[in-house]
Amino acid sequence: MLRINPKQTPLATRKELSDFLAAVERRAYKQALFAARDEQVALDAVQDAMMKLSEKYSARPSTELPMLFQRILQNTIRDHFRRQKVRSLWTPQMSSLGSGEDGDDHDPLETLQVQPDSNPQEAPSDRLQQAQTLELIEEALRTLPARQRQAFLLRYWEDMDVAAAAAVMGCSEGSVKTHCSRATHTLAALLKDKGISL
Amino acid sequence: MNEQELAKKIVQRLDQGLGRIRQGTLYKLQSARLAALDRYRTAPQPVLGLAWAGDVAFRISHSRYVNARNMLALGLLLLSLIGVTYWQLAIQSSDIAEIDVNLLTSELPINAYLDSGFEAWLKRSSQ
Secondary structure (H helix, E strand, C coil), X not given: CCCCCCCCCCECCHHHHXXXXXXXXHHXXXXXXXXXXXXXXXXXXXXXXXXXXHHHXXXXXXXXXXXXXXXXXXXXXXXXXXHHHHHHHHCCHHHCCCCCCCHHHCCHHHHCCCCCCCCCCCCHHHHHHHHHHHHHHHHHHHHCCHHHHHHHHHHHHXXXXXXXXXXXXXXXXXXXXXXXXXXXXXXXXXXXXXCCCC | CCHXXXXXXXXXXXXXXXXXXXXXXXXXXXHHHHHHHCCCCCCCCCCCCCCCHHHHXXXXXXCCCCCHHHXXXXXXXXHHHHXXXXXXXXXXXXXXXXXXXXXXXXXXXXXXXXXXXXXXXXXXXXX
């Protein structure tokens, strides 16, 4: 259990907390989206995690915020799956996940947005190719086993060291390394199958 | 390409993808952040009392195990225990009442059961 130790200083100020949340909110949303595959669920998970962090753990040193936030976020996502499992016992499967997926009919052009900082000289075909590559990478991440995806994103996207990732995931450092290695090899194989070279 | 290099390149692409999140979603994230910051506390809530002993009530009441669902489950458990105990006592008392009725309505005098010779005769005759 995470306990508050008033002797620890310096504590995170409101601005530090605000800056931290602003810096992580998009990645947190994407992490939740990879796991839940539902935009509303992902937004709810991020909001819950932000609320809990601000309400219960804001009086902690700012250096601890990344690990605390990730731990809360991962627990929130896990709670969502537990609730969904219970709910699926009582409700028909027609109302379960997958409302936002259209399967093979998905067209990357529909989600391709013009970026404010994009280079106007860049060829549209290049932009389309980038969007398609990103779509394939994200799809590959979604297909990874949950623990592998979690380890990969914590280690490489959140830039956590092995010990911090292990603390967030509640497993040993060796397990984190194994999950990361398997995730990377699986991603490499999946992308190779799709003809993607990074 | 080794594991680290591949991971780095994948992460670069993922970072690029952050810029493609829809404006509506970004607005919702921003709203969630502002709502969360409204709950910011500058310091842990002070608790009056001794270091642990006086703090028991606070610890119990603020424990994550104390919630409506757990309280309901505990209540149901207690009710079922009371029910089982009451049922067992009722059966026991009805058994005793039945013996009393048999004794009182029997033609055999009650003193006969206190007679050790009669008891020995009963055992012999039942074998």
